Amino acid sequence: MRAHNLALVLRTVANxxxxxxxxxxxxxxxxxxxxxxxxxxDLIAGGLLTEHDPAPRTGxxxxxxxxxxxxxxxxxxxxxxxxxxLAACVVDLTGDxxxxxxxxxxxxxxxxxxxxxxxxxLALQALEAASADGLAIAGAALAVPGLVxxxxxxxxxxxxxxxxxxxxxxxxxxxxxxxxxxxxxxxANLAALGELWADGGEQSFLYVSGEIxxxxxxxxxxxxxxxxxxxxxxxxxxxxxxxxxxxxCGANGxxxxxxxxxxxxxxxxxxxxxxxxxxxxxxxxxxxxxxxLGGTYATEFPRLRAGIEAELxxxxxxxxxxxxxxxxxxxxxxxxxxxxxxxxxxxxxxxxAAFLMRTP
Numbered sequence: 001m002r003a004h005n006l007a008l009v010l011r012t013v014a015n016x017x018x019x020x021x022x023x024x025x026x027x028x029x030x031x032x033x034x035x036x037x038x039x040x041x042d043l044i045a046g047g048l049l050t051e052h053d054p055a056p057r058t059g060x061x062x063x064x065x066x067x068x069x070x071x072x073x074x075x076x077x078x079x080x081x082x083x084x085x086l087a088a089c090v091v092d093l094t095g096d097x098x099x100x101x102x103x104x105x106x107x108x109x110x111x112x113x114x115x116x117x118x119x120x121x122l123a124l125q126a127l128e129a130a131s132a133d134g135l136a137i138a139g140a141a142l143a144v145p146g147l148v149x150x151x152x153x154x155x156x157x158x159x160x161x162x163x164x165x166x167x168x169x170x171x172x173x174x175x176x177x178x179x180x181x182x183x184x185x186x187x188a189n190l191a192a193l194g195e196l197w198a199d200g201g202e203q204s205f206l207y208v209s210g211e212i213x214x215x216x217x218x219x220x221x222x223x224x225x226x227x228x229x230x231x232x233x234x235x236x237x238x239x240x241x242x243x244x245x246x247x248x249c250g251a252n253g254x255x256x257x258x259x260x261x262x263x264x265x266x267x268x269x270x271x272x273x274x275x276x277x278x279x280x281x282x283x284x285x286x287x288x289x290x291x292x293l294g295g296t297y298a299t300e301f302p303r304l305r306a307g308i309e310a311e312l313x314x315x316x317x318x319x320x321x322x323x324x325x326x327x328x329x330x331x332x333x334x335x336x337x338x339x340x341x342x343x344x345x346x347x348x349x350x351x352x353a354a355f356l357m358r359t360p
Contacts, residue, residue, distance in 0.1 A: 002039075003353035005031060009039045010048060010352050019052055019066025040067060046356045047073035047136070048093065048348070069093040074138035074355060076344025077126055077180070078337040080187060081115055081144050083107055083159045083212040084261075088122040089334070090130045090137070091341035093348070095197070099129040100334070112154075112165040120174035127176070138348055138355055140180055141340035142167060143187035145213045147231045152184035158248045159213040159256075183343070187336040188233050189224055191294050191329070192217025194339025196224075197346070198330050205290035206282055207329070208235060208275075209336065210297035212261045218286070236260075238281065240274045261296045264304070272304040276311025283316050283324060294329035295336075301328040 012025050020028070026036045043049040050070040071094045080087040084106050090099040101122045107115045123140065130137055144167065146157025152168040167184045171177060192207035196219050207217040214236030218225040226232055236256040237249050244253030257263070258274035279291055293301055309326060313319050331338050348355055 003351065005029075005035065006039055006043065006352045006356070007350055009036060010043060010349050013049060013067050014069055014349050019068045021064030021066060023064055025067070042356065043352060044070075046352070048352055048355070049073075071096065072134055073136075074348060075130055075135040076341040076348070077123065077130075077137050077140035078190075078339070078341030078344070079119055079123060079140055079142040079182075080337040080340065081107060081119055081142065081160070082187065082336075083145065086115070086119045086122055087334070087337045088119070088126045089337045089341055090126050090135065091338065091345060092135060093345060095342070095345070097334075097338065097341075098133060098135065099126055100337075101125055107160055112160075112162050112167070113170050115160070116167065116170045117174060120171060120177055123180070124176050127180075137180065139344045140182040141190065141343045142171070142182060142184045143190045143336040143340045144184060145187050145211065145215060147234070148184050148186050150230060152182070154184065185340070185343070186215060186217075186233065188215030188217040189226070190217075190337075190339035190343060191331070191335035192219050192292075192339070193224055193346075194331050194335045194342050195219075195292055195294065195329055196222065197342050198338070202290050202292075204288060205292050206279070206286070206288045207292045207294055207335075208279070208297060209295040210259065210261060210264075210275075210293065210300075211295045212256075214256050214260060216282075218288075235278055235282065238278045240277045264296065264300055268300070268303045269307055272307025273311055275304065276308040277315065279308065280312050280315035283312070287318075288324075289322060290325045290327070292327055292329050294331070295333055298328040298332045298335075 008029050012028050022036050026033045049067050052066045071092050073093045075090050075092045078089045086103045088101045147155045154162050154165040154167050156163050168182050188209040191209050203222040204220050209215045216233040216235040237254045239253045240255050241253035245257040246252050247254035247257050255278045259271040264271045312324050329335050
């Protein structure tokens with residue numbers, strides 16, 4: 001019960017548009033003022049909440065102090081391995097990015113352990129930078145371009161040539177990182193969650209991440225749709241030209257062969273057309289009205305938009321009744337690592353008791 005109530009109080013503060021007082025939290029949650037006060041004291045002691053001086057009095061009565069998430073409390077570490085770069089960022093409880101590190105480099109010639117060792121170097125830089133700010137890293141989440149099992153094993157990442165890679169185990173054996181809790185998820189899923197949390201408006205959309213590979217995250221009603229086995233979103237391997245180019249996955253004519261980062265540089269019009277064909281199929285199937293383009297697609301959005309919209313207008317059955325909204329991601333190319341760090345923060349907010357139990 002205490003764990004449930006701690007989460008209830010913390011979520012109430014996190015979701016509030018202002019700085020609620022203890023009395024306001026009691027009213028919103030139905031908990032007694034004494035219970036709320038005790039829980040708030042625990043959350044403040046654990047570094048999750050901070051109490052601000054009350055605003056100047058404007059009427060009768062004693063003004064109440066306001067509560068907010070603590071920017072100096074525990075932070076999340078977001079990590080990303082992609083085909084041609086590694087990235088890390090530190091995000092505090094309020095959602096602010098405190099540190100960001102990106103290293104360009106082709107990961108395809110490297111073994112999984114070598115790529116993860118290089119990422120570990122970025123992670124250590126991030127940990128040192130966070131420590132200098134007085135921030136404790138509560139955990140890390142790693143975004144990878146592939147199918148990830150619930151235990152963090154990367155079943156297959158075709159563009160990295162990974163198969164059945166135990167990413168958490170390889171990461172945690174690195175010097176200085178053995179005690180860092182880490183989860184692993186698909187990069188497009190984490191990017192979609194990052195976009196959901198950053199935008200705060202659209203609750204249903206298709207997020208499409210365009211790099212050398214292409215992935216998608218499906219958000220329905222404010223929740224990430226993962227599919228029956230957790231592997232939804234592989235839009236890069238939707239067939240757009242059945243007799244087309246061979247793909248690394250073993251099929252022919254996959255979207256990745258026509259709309260990936262390298263193809264955009266060679267022929268943006270063909271990329272836009274292929275992407276529009278694939279997106280139209282998803283819209284006809286799922287009735288999603290908002291498409292968010294991230295990764296390279298976000299920076300190349302002005303070059304791609306007209307071609308994509310032309311295909312959507314031609315191929316989406318309901319285009320004349322309810323036009324589809326197409327926009328660039330608010331977080332741009334950083335969406336996956338931002339979403340990864342945000343996943344750590346969200347876990348803290350959903351279960352503060354677990355964090356407080358392991359805090360000295």
